[in-house]
Amino acid sequence: MSNEKPKTISSISDSNSSSIFYPIISIIGLIFLWWAVVEAFDIPEYVLPGPFATFHEIILDWPELWHGFTSTGQEFVYGFIIGSLVGFVLAVIMANSKLLNKILYPIMIVSQAIPVIAIGAALVIWLGFGLAPKLVIIALIVFFPVLINVLDGLQSVDVDMLNLSKAMGANRWRIFLTVQLPATYVPLFSALKMSATFSVTGAVLAEQTASSQAGLGQYMMAQASRLNTKGTFAAIILFAIMGLLAFSLVSVWERLATPWKQHSKVPFYRQARIAHRDIPSSQVK
Amino acid sequence: MTEKLLIDNVSKTFNGKISLDTTSLSVSDGELITIVGPSGCGKSTLFNIISGVLQPTEGNVIINDKDVTNVPGNVGYMMQKDLLLPWKSTLENILTGVSLTRKPTKEDLELAISMAQEYGLGDYLDNFPHSMSGGMRQRAAFLRTLMFDRDVLLLDEPFGALDSQTRLSMQEWLLKVWAEQRRTVLFVTHDVEEAVFLADRVVVMTPRPGRIEKIIDIDLPRPRTRTILTDQKFVEYKRMILNLIYGGGKE
Ligand SMILES: Nc1ncnc2c1ncn2[C@@H]1O[C@H](COP(=O)(O)OP(=O)(O)OP(=O)(O)O)[C@@H](O)[C@H]1O
Ligand SMILES: [Mg+2]
Numbered sequence: 001m002s003n004e005k006p007k008t009i010s011s012i013s014d015s016n017s018s019s020i021f022y023p024i025i026s027i028i029g030l031i032f033l034w035w036a037v038v039e040a041f042d043i044p045e046y047v048l049p050g051p052f053a054t055f056h057e058i059i060l061d062w063p064e065l066w067h068g069f070t071s072t073g074q075e076f077v078y079g080f081i082i083g084s085l086v087g088f089v090l091a092v093i094m095a096n097s098k099l100l101n102k103i104l105y106p107i108m109i110v111s112q113a114i115p116v117i118a119i120g121a122a123l124v125i126w127l128g129f130g131l132a133p134k135l136v137i138i139a140l141i142v143f144f145p146v147l148i149n150v151l152d153g154l155q156s157v158d159v160d161m162l163n164l165s166k167a168m169g170a171n172r173w174r175i176f177l178t179v180q181l182p183a184t185y186v187p188l189f190s191a192l193k194m195s196a197t198f199s200v201t202g203a204v205l206a207e208q209t210a211s212s213q214a215g216l217g218q219y220m221m222a223q224a225s226r227l228n229t230k231g232t233f234a235a236i237i238l239f240a241i242m243g244l245l246a247f248s249l250v251s252v253w254e255r256l257a258t259p260w261k262q263h264s265k266v267p268f269y270r271q272a273r274i275a276h277r278d279i280p281s282s283q284v285k
Numbered sequence: 286m287t288e289k290l291l292i293d294n295v296s297k298t299f300n301g302k303i304s305l306d307t308t309s310l311s312v313s314d315g316e317l318i319t320i321v322g323p324s325g326c327g328k329s330t331l332f333n334i335i336s337g338v339l340q341p342t343e344g345n346v347i348i349n350d351k352d353v354t355n356v357p358g359n360v361g362y363m364m365q366k367d368l369l370l371p372w373k374s375t376l377e378n379i380l381t382g383v384s385l386t387r388k389p390t391k392e393d394l395e396l397a398i399s400m401a402q403e404y405g406l407g408d409y410l411d412n413f414p415h416s417m418s419g420g421m422r423q424r425a426a427f428l429r430t431l432m433f434d435r436d437v438l439l440l441d442e443p444f445g446a447l448d449s450q451t452r453l454s455m456q457e458w459l460l461k462v463w464a465e466q467r468r469t470v471l472f473v474t475h476d477v478e479e480a481v482f483l484a485d486r487v488v489v490m491t492p493r494p495g496r497i498e499k500i501i502d503i504d505l506p507r508p509r510t511r512t513i514l515t516d517q518k519f520v521e522y523k524r525m526i527l528n529l530i531y532g533g534g535k536e
Contacts, residue, residue, distance in 0.1 A: 168357070168381075178381065185372070266377070
């Protein structure tokens, strides 16, 4: 009875140290490729500046770029949080009411079918050029994947598990917290990873349609209109960094929030504390 | 013996189709009843009604002389699937039955740990379900049902997915737990041998519409061990039940 050995998947969790190594290698490789292409084809700087020229430009114009980075980053973070929250709450509402689901679903689709630029134009009229229209635009882009994935997660919960919880006398709120909510984590993080990169795009679009302040998108457009390719690329690099940063943060959070995906045992702080007990020798080996 | 559970003229109709015809059954305190019958004869439906999850079309469920029709939370229920939560460890899963209604106490925790240790899960307290074998998952699900401390247990094919060796030891284990804890058990199975081996009474059900065909008293001594499986009387019970299910009575 006791000779069943558990299958473990510890090999997956052993890859922790290399999880940072490979991305760094591939990004260095990408930069090298960029450099090689510029060198090999002797591309002039006003068409495509090489990596060194671009990084030089970043250093030269650092104060203004940093300012742009932080103000765009701020829009990005707020928009991301608002969009994710709205998507999540809508998913919970729609999963719990068939009627609201039927009413809201088409509206959600329409919200994605209308080009964001068009919505942006209207938003400027309603909300002006401040932070508000930009947040709305980013949130509009972010909420949809979150909504769809969380809805999927909620609906994938086994009906029998819900019945069993009910049979054990749990109320709806308990069932939601214990059985349904954790079932959304895996799809939620898939969505958040997608959204993390989408919302950078959202931030640029938002600044193009609804901005008067000095964001990174604004900076980029200004440089482009002056045909300053180096400056344009400097902004592009910072956008890439922003996207990578957001994606990495979400990934780290995901690893912490969904330990059962990588490990065979719960993290130490959740482990049974039986050290102080005499473990009986009846534990057949 | 006192009556523990009364199923009083219960029936269930799904969309005009009778899944469970009017059914009555009285179960004594501490009795172990097994229910056999082909797929679709309403065994799970009956369990869902007893557990208060499913509303019967007609009839009542009485436990300890109290009408508990449509009132969940009065019986321990183990479904055909193990239904362990993938994000919880074995220990956390065993405690789910408790934590769904209140915060587990230190005593709950210690009881769960000692039960898990006694029943062969001591080394896997911290494991996620995906890292455990089918037999262990089933054991964890069973312990969760035991931890949800009710004197009536509904077990819907708890050992259906296990290999025959593990299954036999689980059956002996169940008899031991039952003898120790004196709970009232209703046990669904497809396996006629299992049904006779465990039961005080075997309820034979037939489909279209689902109903109780016959209830057979199993007059075999306890405690039972696997040697009984070849006993003349045991084989006779088995044949009788197989004939009832497959209608092979014409000889
Ligand atoms: N929610 C439901 N809606 C409609 N019909 C249902 C529902 N649940 C069960 N049924 C029907 O009721 C009948 C009995 O089903 P039930 O699950 O109780 O059978 P069972 O005896 O447990 O079968 P098995 O041995 O395969 O588990 C079946 O014909 C099934 O299709
Ligand atoms: Mg069934």
